[in-house]
Amino acid sequence: MKSYRKELWFNTDKRRQFINITPEVNACLVESGVTEGLVLVNAMHITASVFINDDEAGLHQDYETWLEKLAPEKPHSQYHHNTYEDNADAHMKRQVMGREVVVAITGGQLDFGPWEQIFYGEFDGKRRKRVLIKIIGE
Amino acid sequence: MKSYRKELWFNTDKRRQFINITPEVNACLVESGVTEGLVLVNAMHITASVFINDDEAGLHQDYETWLEKLAPEKPHSQYHHNTYEDNADAHMKRQVMGREVVVAITGGQLDFGPWEQIFYGEFDGKRRKRVLIKIIGE
Amino acid sequence: MKSYRKELWFNTDKRRQFINITPEVNACLVESGVTEGLVLVNAMHITASVFINDDEAGLHQDYETWLEKLAPEKPHSQYHHNTYEDNADAHMKRQVMGREVVVAITGGQLDFGPWEQIFYGEFDGKRRKRVLIKIIGE
Numbered sequence: 161m162k163s164y165r166k167e168l169w170f171n172t173d174k175r176r177q178f179i180n181i182t183p184e185v186n187a188c189l190v191e192s193g194v195t196e197g198l199v200l201v202n203a204m205h206i207t208a209s210v211f212i213n214d215d216e217a218g219l220h221q222d223y224e225t226w227l228e229k230l231a232p233e234k235p236h237s238q239y240h241h242n243t244y245e246d247n248a249d250a251h252m253k254r255q256v257m258g259r260e261v262v263v264a265i266t267g268g269q270l271d272f273g274p275w276e277q278i279f280y281g282e283f284d285g286k287r288r289k290r291v292l293i294k295i296i297g298e
Numbered sequence: 299m300k301s302y303r304k305e306l307w308f309n310t311d312k313r314r315q316f317i318n319i320t321p322e323v324n325a326c327l328v329e330s331g332v333t334e335g336l337v338l339v340n341a342m343h344i345t346a347s348v349f350i351n352d353d354e355a356g357l358h359q360d361y362e363t364w365l366e367k368l369a370p371e372k373p374h375s376q377y378h379h380n381t382y383e384d385n386a387d388a389h390m391k392r393q394v395m396g397r398e399v400v401v402a403i404t405g406g407q408l409d410f411g412p413w414e415q416i417f418y419g420e421f422d423g424k425r426r427k428r429v430l431i432k433i434i435g436e
Numbered sequence: 437m438k439s440y441r442k443e444l445w446f447n448t449d450k451r452r453q454f455i456n457i458t459p460e461v462n463a464c465l466v467e468s469g470v471t472e473g474l475v476l477v478n479a480m481h482i483t484a485s486v487f488i489n490d491d492e493a494g495l496h497q498d499y500e501t502w503l504e505k506l507a508p509e510k511p512h513s514q515y516h517h518n519t520y521e522d523n524a525d526a527h528m529k530r531q532v533m534g535r536e537v538v539v540a541i542t543g544g545q546l547d548f549g550p551w552e553q554i555f556y557g558e559f560d561g562k563r564r565k566r567v568l569i570k571i572i573g574e
Binding site for chain 1: 437487490492494495498499502506537538539542548549550572573
Binding site: 161196197198211212213214216217218219221222223226230256257258261262263264266271272273274275276296297298 | 299301303336338340341342343344368369377378379380381386389390392393394396397398400428430432434
């Protein structure tokens with residue numbers, strides 16, 4: 161069994177932002193030499209997500225509106241977590257969008273449907289944060 | 299390490315529908331010959347889910363009502379994504395229900411609790427769509 | 437490839453409760469002898485979750501309030517599932533928080549960011565329920 165590990169670092173301009181990281185995950189796959197196996201891609205921070213969906217700007221705007229409706233950032237004082245922090249909403253948004261994805265590797269490729277793309281979802285940005293890519297297989 | 303891959307195809311009658319795919323996943327497990335490992339089951343489309351829950355009709359009706367409350371389909375015009383599409387709500391419902399499940403394989407069986415069943419969750423159906431089953435192990 | 441399996445049992449005092457199970461998962465990792473691979477941790481019941489987030493009491497109180505807003509327990513009669521049961525809300529809360537986590541194992545450790553902790557999330561407790569830990573790797 162082969163294994164491979166890499167970290168990706170981000171420092172977003174905005175508090176909330178979606179970044180397509182499919183090219184980076186593909187590059188890791190090539191570097192790993194694994195042709196059959198699984199790749200795990202996960203946020204290493206608890207106020208961020210890794211998820212798979214469509215690379216479409218309108219949809220990303222809709223996600224922003226929708227997540228703010230489900231778990232509004234403000235007023236910060238509505239959350240018990242926000243004593244020394246202001247990011248309780250980010251911990252909730254991340255649960256809706258998920259921490260991680262596991263993707264099959266087949267014939268040396270990400271085994272994807274037609275529109276699947278991997279995103280880093282930042283909900284409390286403007287600081288350096290990480291994603292982990294772990295590949296196991298042969 | 300052994301690896302195995304299969305696609306399941308669906309074409310639902312309704313826009314939103316839940317289908318129990320546990321028998322199909324079990325059949326793949328037998329075909330794979332893997333007795334210890336992991337099986338990944340994921341939607342290959344970004345408006346559908348694979349999730350594990352109860353095979354109970356009342357609960358599925360409750361999920362339909364609840365998901366429509368969290369991310370209503372109509373009016374279609376409320377979503378920026380719906381310029382040439384009408385399925386923004388399906389992209390949201392899928393995030394709540396999840397893209398994939400990873401299940402342990404132990405002694406040649408899906409290592410399940412008493413009521414766990416695997417479902418395909420369709421949120422924008424009436425067309426051919428796929429689920430991926432990938433098994434790795436020994 | 438090595439594989440390892442263990443069940444953790446819980447019987448919570450309250451209907452809804454969050455329990456940090458990171459020490460138990462770490463102990464399994466040591467026992468397994470796996471230094472490179474993946475660990476799957478999943479609820480074996482469909483009204484409970486395993487998720488990764490912060491071990492902070494204020495946040496857990498916020499999760500309780502938030503999940504009750506998204507999928508209220510009462511009135512029980514609002515759900516079709518609740519004919520002989522009263523736990524439809526628990527099936528929904530579990531979808532928001534997720535069934536499982538997959539964590540990378542690197543150098544014999546859980547490959548975690550600074551604040552990641554694994555929780556058992558109980559939404560219909562006061563009875564014996566299980567979590568599965570499955571490790572594969574080398």
